[in-house]
Amino acid sequence: MIETSSLASGALLANEGGGGLHSTAASGAFSALWLVVGLPLLGAVLLLVGGKRTNPFGHILATALALGSFVVGVLMFVTMLDKSGPGRSVDQHLWTWAPVNEFQADIGLHLDQLSMVFVLLITGVGSLIHIYSIGYMAHDENRRRFFAYLNLFVAAMLLLVLANNYLLLYVGWEGVGLASYLLIGFWQHKPSAATAAKKAFIMNRVGDFGLAVAIFLMFTTFGTFSFEDVLGGSATASDGTMTAIGLMLLLAACGKSAQFPLQAWLGDAMEGPTPVSALIHAATMVTAGVYLITRSAEIFDASPDAQLAVTIVGAITVLFGAIVGCAKDDIKKALAASTMSQIGYMILAAGLGPIGYAFAIMHLVTHGFFKAGLFLGAGSVMHGMNDEVDMRRYGGLRKYMPITFVTFGLGYLAIIGFPLLSGFFSKDKIIEAAFAKGGTSGWILGAVTLLAAGLTAYYMTRVMLMTFFGKERWKEAPAGAPADWHEPHPHESPVSMTGPMILLAFGSVFAGGLFALNDSFVKWLTPVTGFSHGDLPMSEWAVTGMAIAMVALGTAVAYLQYARREVPSVAPAASPVTVAARRDLYQDAINEGLVMRPGQYLTRLLVWFDNKGVDGFVGGLAAFVGGTSARVRRVQTGFVRTYALSMFGGTLLVVACTLMARMA
């Protein structure tokens, strides 16, 4: 029973979170909200249904529609800037979806400050990556299909962030999973790609299970699953329920955002074309988990246990990703591990509650810029290097692809948290927030984030050095190279690819500063997520100083290892720790041993059981009747005297029974 106007007051009650979403119906410019989702969706449909006929212009159309969506998004943003307070939160009911008594599923959109951020990020980065892909995929015969999937992804992702209820969010949630599946497996003829795609989808589904159960719980608790009602009512429900919902949402977030223990798919997902890795597996989709938790702030605020679980997951993943990232030689996998780790930061921050939500989102956005930039850079490198991904076969590329080098370098500086670049502001705030949580857990989380910052610096420096500096290791043929091996001719990528990289580099450099300026980003989000400062046990400067020190340390170690020493072009034997890191800390082995193998045995057992047990029982019954028949028919001996005997016996029996029936 929350009053309608609580948003306005709730926005200012810093410790209480947003207090639910209360919105006005979309009108004016906002009434075009559906177009944000609709345009890319239209693109996907047109390209998929249109088939080959749309081959010549498919990529243009898709890019135009993505840009169109971006333009509409900007229009919304401008409109929103005009409004204030509750006016910034609008609802657009499109149609009633599946009404069954209490269960009223609607197709409705909700735009507020939080989703606005995402809309701009998704459509903005998305458009850039569309443009980039025009060049990157120029020679792929299925380019149209690729763009259709990209559009589909953008639409689904927008639906995810614009939905006004959890069920519709779920639709977008699975939609991005689908798009991700399609794009990871875009080169389906490669078995590894197909397997990776499947793995990603299935692990995501495990997470989706959590989201589904969370929605069930919401429905049984509140009789609804609209953000407005659920979040508004979350303070009234019991702790246990809210914890359950929170944990289930966390499970969902783990799946989608590749958090421990559902992280294993992300590395393999790099089988997809690089723009996909940039857009989906760095900038947007994988951050959906952060969105979900932030969006459900009230739920987590109502359940400290769930929050704790979130921070723990985040902390583990931060380190996990960072450690794995240190050992990967595949440039995309190294970046993927980094993504995992960075999202760990965000999740950790989101788990901190109102002191962290805004920073989680802020890091999400800055990360969106620089990680997308890094991936596009990696793609550009691969583009010039015959799709080689092994960094040990790179080296000294800065001369050959200067633009890539510069943009990648800026992204690199941003991610390690080089002062005054984007990552510096966002990551630093998260580290602060971790310490500000207070108590032992605050200290532990702070230490983890600091350590991870150092690791980040280490592995990113490693990537940078191995790729752009040092000896040109790609000139000699690798051991066991195929006969038709020829030396790559590294070259800079076309403008359609470098353009987006440059733009993203701008974002990597300036976005953080812009957001931090006057705390504008936090203020923007506060009406939705709430905000609280927490108590930092030390001065902000101390934290910043420590962070910078850790970054410097990590960079220095990497420098010593990879700039001062020759990088072997084949991975050398290494310590068990390194080996473990190279193998993703045995995550696949664990999954295989704990789930896959037993699952396979179970399946085989069941197949056997179905044939021999269930079917066998029925068959056995039939065989029993048949066998009985075969035996009993022998009674019919063919001798008339036997027949007479059976008659005589029968007569005696009938007579006896008749007499006995009377007695009884």
Next chain:
Amino acid sequence: MNPVNYLYLSALLFTIGAAGVLLRRNAIVVFMCVELMLNACNLAFVTFGRMHDNLDGQIIAFFTMVVAACEVVVGLSIIIAIFRSRRSASVDDASLMKW
């Protein structure tokens, strides 16, 4: 004499007949045993007629005799036919059809 004794006799004859059917192999003998059973019935009818003091039993006995005679005609013709084809009147030989 107590007429019930005739009933016992009748039952005895009936049983002997039935046993004969079950035990003897020769079709003719088997058939004669059936006739014996019919006659046992006749004896019972007559006895009961006497006990109930009406003539129905005796009349029925006549009917039975006629029927038995008809049976003989039919039965013997079948037995003879089968004897001609098989050169045997053993009922156990006629066991082509079974199971």
Next chain:
Amino acid sequence: MSTAATATLAVTKVDAPTIEYGKLSPILIVAGVAVVGVLIEAFLPRPARYRAQLTVALVGMIAAFGAIVWLARDLPDDHRGSITAMGAIAVDGPSLFLQGTLLLIGIASVLLIGERRLEPAGGDAFAPQAAAAPGSQQEKDAAAAGWTQTEVYPLAMFSLVGMLLFPAANDLLMMFVALEILSLPLYLLCGLARRNRLLSQEAALKYFLLGAFSSAFFLFGVAMLYGYSGSVSLDKIGVASAGAMDNDALLLIGLAMVAVGLLFKVGAVPFHSWTPDVYQGAPTPITGFMAAATKVAAFGAMMRFFYVALPGMRWDWRPVMIGVAIATMVAGAVIAITQTDVKRLLAYSSIAHAGFILTGMIAMNDAGVSSTMFYLVAYGFVTLGAFAVVTLVRDARGEATHLSHWAGLGRRSPLVAGVFALFLLAFAGIPLTSGFAGKFAVFQAAARGGAGSLVVVGVLCSAIAAFFYVRVIVLMFFSEPKADGPTVVVPSVMTTAAIALGVAVTVVLGILPQPVLDLADKAALFVH
């Protein structure tokens, strides 16, 4: 001749018995036809006999059927009818209904018997010279001369007379006589097959010996009941047994032994052992006739016996009969599964069906009577049709009854296979066939009569039975035809008509059973 049955001999004066010839006309007509048939055999030249016999038999039966319709219209409003021939014969609903059914079956059977197109060398299904030993020169000569015998017609007609009398018999002596009249010609008919004569004779011998054996039990039972009640009239036994208290071992033994005689005729377990052998060995048209008509007649007699003479004894005989019904259903269905000869298969199927029919009879209410009669109609025509189809599938040795020969029949002759499949489905009790309506009728009657356990056993046995019907269908439709498989001979219009009648009844009773149900409902009251 039946006047003596209840004639009481007054000391001084014999009352001349009254016979209502009109009410007995159906029976008398058929009896007359039989006698005329004998005369034809005696006096007409051989070439003319076939046509004459056929005509006389068919016309006679149609006339008899007309007489039944006429009698049925004259039944009083309560449909109870009357007792005629000095109490020996009841002309009531059940009698007329079953007699009508019997006559229709008889007509169809005579059509089958008269079929002469199937044997490649000409002739019908019967031995050219029954007296000749199988395989003898004499037989070969007779066959070569193209001899055909027409004695089967009067024999069949005599048998039919017995059948008409059997369900109408209102005293046990009449019933016994009818039993013998129907049985004796059948024994002979069984032995007359043209092909596989050894089997045919064996069938005749077995049927005869066992039949005579069972008649003896029946008669001994009659004697006991007479001893108990002093009369063989069903009504009087009914009156006497209604007040039965203790000293009634005679009654119980008599009841049981009469029941044994009747159960033998319907082929109930454990009195069924003759059925497969006889059905297999007998000439197929006779098998059809016997399977369909005997069952109708015998169940009619059985119902009259239990419903009129022993309604008060139901608590004594019902448990036993329930046991018999269960044993019959189970044994029939189970043993049929492993049969490899189509005629034997149908024989075991008929045993199972005897069990289902018993289920209806045991209901012991009006619904029981009407549903049993309905079932009999449905079953009779399906059976006849099925055996008629069996006569068509032939190879060089005559009818190809081994199931393996039927493989792929649906490919070769979809129509015949389809018709046979329809009959099998009706046997299996698939809805929209007469078999289902019948099964539902008896089951609901049994359930209303408190014999729910029978219904459960019944449906389970139906499921088992379905297995072998389905197996035959599989064989016909889904198996590859054998290279040297049998051919389907195109019959004359007579067999076609018989089969068509079977199909028509099967389908009509399946889809629109109400008229016949109405008829059976109205005809469900026994006269006392």
Next chain:
Amino acid sequence: MNGHFPWLTTLAALPFVGGLCVAAVPAGKRRLAKNVALLFSLLTLAVAVVVATKFDNDGGRFQITESYSWISSFGVRWSLGVDGIGLVLILLTAVLMPLLILASWHDADEAPVGADGSAGAGRPAPRGTHAFFALMLLVEAMVVVSFAATDVFMFYVFFEAMLIPMYFLIGGFGGAQRSYAAVKFLLYNLLGGLVMLAAVVGLYVATANQGIGVDGHGTFDFVKISQAVATGQLDIDPTAEKALFLGFMFAFAIKAPLWPFHTWLPDTMTEATPGVAVLVTAMVDKVGTFAMLRFCLEIFPDASKYFAPVVITLAVIGIIYGALLAVGQTDIKRLIAYTSISHFGFIILGIFVMTSQGQSGATLYMVNHGFSTAALLLIAGFLISRRGSKTIADFGGVQKVAPVLAGTFLVAGLATLSMPGLAPFVSEFLVLVGAFTKYKVAAIFATTGIVLAALYVLVLYQRTMTGPVRPGNEKLRDLVPRELAVVVPLIAFLLVLGVYPKPVLDAVNPAVDHTLSRVEQKDPAPTKPIEQAAGTEAHTTGGSK
């Protein structure tokens, strides 16, 4: 018994007459036979649409009713009428049939392979094609009657009789083991049907003994029985009621099929032609679940409640079991069969949790599953017919040579795994939500089905469609226009019902509410209900009507 035009009888008669017409086409003219079949299926669809337009969602329980005397001795009437549930299922049937005919266009052209795998000698029965399409139409007619029958006996008759044409369709036109499959199909279902017959008889006797019928006969009038049960006028002894319920349920559980009565389905679907396999799962089996919802629940409400936990347990086992077995299959069609078993688990779960979401969801699921399985199976069938093998391992890289086929197969697969945006998602979610409100543990176990569904669908897709083109697949043709004409409508339905299932739900909801009120079940109220703020749409409060 109104004087209006007998729409439903017409609807059922049309395919029946069509079947006769097809059978009557001269032997040589196969094409004509097919065209006639298609024409009649389209006519049926047209009439079905007319019927749908005549249906009023707020217009009372059974509509478009007609009733004629049929077998008065057993209290049986030819009574037809539809509620929302029946209506949507009839529409499903009518919509699918033309597509199935089109999809099966060449399936009956050649003699089926012999039991030894020989290529059927190429000598089809002279009227094999005719028989195939005539039987298909016959099944449609019977399915329609089953959905529209408001007389229990009549329902039973057609429920059972349907087996025969199905049997011939399975045994006559399919893979090498088809006759085994056909026999198994028939015997399983016949056993179920016969056990049900005993229960039908029992019900009849109960109505007769308690004077529900006329003239001392019992009655089979569903409306009358259901009313009498509701008012207590028909009060069956609890033990007997349980027995009768089990009798009915046994038949439906086999038909549906519910674990562990399912083993006939994989064989049937593997051996039958794709069109027939769809006929089995999409229509015939739906009669089973439909009947659970209509007959079991309303006639035996107490027994239904008593046995609900058992049925729910079996359904949940079926969901997981079917999915796991699907993962382990090596044969495409068999795999799809096991997915169906899993899906039927959901449907049955939805029915027996006895909440409005569960039952509406289950009904919607029946429709959606019809479309999704049809799409999946038919496309798989097109693929199989090209390659002549249904072993998964024989395929690989098909998307490279037949992208449209692969793409549509993926969409169908996604529908099968309940991808949001496609129809089955809505229904599956409704079922799960409905289950969760009452049986949390069961619902959670059932929800794991969504993970397993992803596994089996994607494994199938991966092995057949992706990867390098496997030898033997290089020449596979992409979908031809006829096949596209089958696939496109199916996918269109999947999409439309995915985003706008409301019309279906609007038709179904009143019927479900009615059923629930007969079972005296209400949706559990939310533990912390949210008061609706003024201005937002006022929602009806479930179950409390």
